[in-house]
Amino acid sequence: MINLFSPLRTVMIFIIFGIIWLLTTESLLRSLAERIPTLFWHGHFLKGIVFISINGLLLYWLLNKYITSLHHSEKAYIRIFKESPHAMWIYDRNDLRFLKVNDAALNIYGYTMEEFMRMTILDIRPEEDIIKILNNQAAYSEGFHTDGTWRHLKKDGTLMYIQIQSFGTSYNGKEAEVVSIWDVTDKYLAEEALVQQEKLLNTIINSTEDLIWAVSADKQFIAFNNPFQNTIQNFMGVKLEVGDNLTKVETESDYLRWRDFYDKGLRGEKQVIEEARELEGFGMAYAEITFNPIAVEGKITGVACFARDITERKQQEIQLKKAVERYEIVSLATNDVVWDWDLTTNKVIWNANLKELFGYEEVDDNVSWWKKMVHPDDYAKAVFTLEEVIRTRLKHWEVEYRFKNAEGEYRYVNDRGYVLYNEDDQPARVIGAMQDIEDKKNYIEELQKVAHMSSHGMRRPVASMLGVVGLLNKENFADPENLPLLEYVEKIAKEMDGILHEVADKCNAIFMDVEKE
Template structure:
C-alpha cells in the first residue's frame, strides 16, 4: 500500500520534475549535439516536449491512481466504521430532517427496518412534547462537532429510550447534513432517577421523624444527617453543621471520649445500643436510646449509622407495665377469682391457675370453644349472645351470672366481669376479666328468698339490708306500721328516715357497730312513722356473713312495743307520784305537825290572857294553813294515781 500523497505534494513533485527536465534536458541536448542546426534542434525540442508530456503524464497517472485508491480505501473504511459501529448512527438532512443513511445498530436499537427508518424524519422518533425543542436546537446548531446532550427518543413500539447525542455537521450526497451518534443511556438514566427518588424518599423518611439520625465515615466525620440532628448539634456547636464536619459536640471531655469509644467499637463490627437517663429542668426525668450500627460495603466497614430517640414514654410505659404485672401477680395471689384473657382475633382464652383450683380442673384448653362448652345448656345461648352483643354495641364492660361446669361434672353459679379492649380503629381485640364462684351466695339468696316468703306473711315488721346497710326488702307489716312502702325506702338506710329527735343516738351507734362486726343484737329503738308519729320497736338484728366473715346482708325483725313502753312510762309516772305522796307524808307534813305540837307545848293554858298566847295562836293558824295545803296536794296526787291506773286498763289500738 503506497503512502498517501496529497494534491499539494503531487503538484510539488510535478514542479520539481519540470524544472529538472528543463534544466537537464537542454544541457543534455548541447552535450549530444555540439553544433546542431536550427531544423534539427527544433525537431529534437519537439521530441523532448512530447517525451516530457508522456513521461509526466504517466507519472501523474501513477500518482493520481494511488491517491484515488487511497481515497476509496478511506471512504470504504469510514463507511465500514459507520455501518458496523455498535453505537446507533445516522445521517439526516438539516433542512428536511429526513434520514439519509442509518447503520445496523440504529435499526436494531429502534426496531425499524432500513426502508422504514429511511422513510422517517428525526421528528418521528421524538415524543410530541419534545418536537419544538428539537426544531429550536436545530436552528441554533453550528457546523462541526458538537455534543447535543441527553434526549428522549421513541422506539418503533413507542417506548421511550434516553440517549446521549453527539453530532457532526457535514455534506453528504449534496445535502447539508449531520452525522449523529447516540449512546443508549436508558438504564443509567432510570438508575440515576431511581437513585434520586430513593434519596428523596430517604430524605423524606429521615426528616419525617423527631428522632436524630446521622452517619459518620471511618474517619468519624459526618456523611449524612437529618434536620432534627442538624438543629440540635448546630445549637450545641453554635454554628450550622455540614457534611464532612467532625463528630457531634458533646457536653464534656469524658462524654467525648465515650462517644469516640462507641464509634470505634461500631467500626470494628459491633452493634451497640446505649440507654441514658438524665434530668431536664423543663421535662423532668428523660430517657434516650442511641444505636450505633456498622455500615458494610461488601465485607468492609466504611462507617457507622446512628439513631437517637426519646424513649421516655416507652420507658415510663414499661415501668407502669411492670408495676401492672406485679399488681396482677399480687391480685392472683390475693384472690380466688379465675382470671382470663380472651384474644378475640385468635379466639383463644388464657386462664390463671385459680380456674384449676376453684373448679377442680387439671388443665384448661385455651380454645374459646372449650369455655363455651362448659356453660350450662340453659345459660349458654344467653351468655354468648350477651358477650357478642356487648362487643357489637361497642361497650367497654360486660358482666353476667351463669352456671359453669366443674371438674366433677356438676354446675356452680359464677359471676363473670370483663373489660373489653379496643384497637386504634375502635375494634374489640381482647377481653380481660374474672370469674368468681358465687354458688354459696346463690344458695344464701335462695334461703333468703324462702325466708322472705315467710317474712312477708308474718305480722312482725321485717327489714333486709344489703352489704352496705341499705334496704333491699321490707314486708307488708313494716309498711303498715311505718307508713313507708318498699319503693319509697329501697336503697336507703333505716336511720335516714325512721329515726327522729328523741331517738337515742347511742342505741343507733351500737346497732351499726354490731352489724359491722357481724354480731347479733337486740335493741329498743324509737322510730317515727311517715306521719311523724313516734313508736317503739324491739329490733332483733341478725347479720348474714360469708366464708370470709364479711357481712352480705342483715335481717332485722321488729316487734311493736309501743304499748309496753307506754305502760312502763305510766307505771313510772305512778311510782313517781307515790314517791311524792310518801315524801309529803313522811317529810313535808311531818314538819308542820311537829311544829304544831311544839307550839301547843308552849301555850299557857293556865293563863289564857297571857300575851304570848296570841302570837302562838297566829303561828298555829299559819301551820294549820300549811297542813291544809299539803292535804290538798296529797289529794291531787292521789287523783293522778287513780287516773293513771284507770288509763292503763282502757284498751288501745295499734
C-alpha cells in the same frame, strides 16, 4: 497506511521529475552541441515535446490512481457506515430530512429505508421535545459534538433514551451532519430509578420525627436527617455539617461513653440501648437507640444509628407499673380471680387466685383457653354474651356459669367484666373478676330444702290444730267434751315442736359449714 497518490504528493512527484528532466537533458544537449551545433536547437524543441508528453502521461497515471484510491476509501467508509453496530444516519441541516440511514438504525427504530427517506429527524422525537431540538439546531457549531441524552420514539411508539455524537460534513453537495447514537434506555432508567429511590429515601428519613445518622470509622458524621440536625442545633447550639467530628456535639465524658457504642458497631456488633436525659422545660426524655454496622463488600466502614422517642411509652410503663402494684395489692384483699383480656393480642392475664381457687399452676394465656373451660351447656350464656357486649359497644357484663377446675370438676362462678376503649373509641381491653359461688349455690339449695320442709311440714299440723280449735267450746272451756280435743292439740303441738327442732338442727349445720369455709 501512507497514501502515495494524495494531491500534494502528486505535485511533489511532478516537480521532482521536472527538475531531474531539466538537469539531465540540458547536460546531454550541451554535450551533443559541442559535436553537432545544429542539434542544440532541435534538441531543445524535441525535449519540450517529450517533457510535456511524459508529464502528461505521468500526471494522468497519478490522478487516476488518486481517484481510484478515493473511490476505495469512499466505499470503505460507506461500508463502515452501513454495517456499523451503532445506529447512524446523515441528515440535511437545512430541512432536517434524512439523507442516509444505516442498517442498525432500521433495526432499532423499525422503519424501512423508504419510510426514513420521507421523514425528518423531528419525526422520531416526542412532540414536547421538538422546541428543544429546534433551539439546539439554532445553536449549531462546526466540529465534533457530544449532544448528551435525548428521547427518541420507535415506530411502534416505544420511548427510548439515547446518547448522541455528531459532526458536520457535506453529503451530495448538501450541508449535512453525521449522527451516531447509543441506546442507553436501560442505563438511564436504572439511574433514574436510583435517583428517584434516593429522593424517596431522603423524603422518608426527613419526614419522620425519629433521628437518623451515620458515623464513619474515623468518628465523623457522614450522613444525618433533618430532625437529627435540628435536634443537635436546638439542644447543643451547633450547626452540624457532614464531616464534623463527634467531639463537636458531645462533652468529653459523653464522647467517651458514646465512642464505646460506635466501636462495638465497627466490630460488627448490633446494639439497642435506652437513653434517658432531663431536658430543660420538658422533664425526662427517653429514647431507644439502635447501632447497626455498615458493611460494604464485607468490610465494616461505619455505623448507622436510629433513635426513636419512647418518652410516652416509658411514661406508660411507669404508670402501668404503678397500676400493677395497685392491682397486686387489690388481689391480696380479695378472693376473686382477677383477669385482664387484651383484645388486640387476645391474651389474658390471670392473678394468683386462679391457682388458689381452681388449682391451675400454668395456663395458656390465649382467651381460647378460658372458652374451653366453660361448661358446654353454659357456653352461649357466658362466651356469646361477652362477645355481644363487646360488639355492641357496651361496658358492663355479668353472668353465672360453670367453670372447670384443675381436677376436671365444674364449679359455679359469678363473672363480671368491664370493657375499656382506646382513644379511637375501639374496644381495647376487658377487666374482670371471677367469684367462686359453688358453696354459695349449695347453701342456697340447702336453705331452700329447709324452707320447703318447714313450710310443708308445718302446714299439716297447723291445719289440724286450727280444725281442732274450731271444735272447742270456747264459751265453756270446762266442758268435758273439750278434754279429748285438748289432748289432740297437745299431740299436734309436740309434732310441731319436733319439726321446729329438725329445722333448727339443719340451719345450725348450714351455719357451721359456713363458719368452716
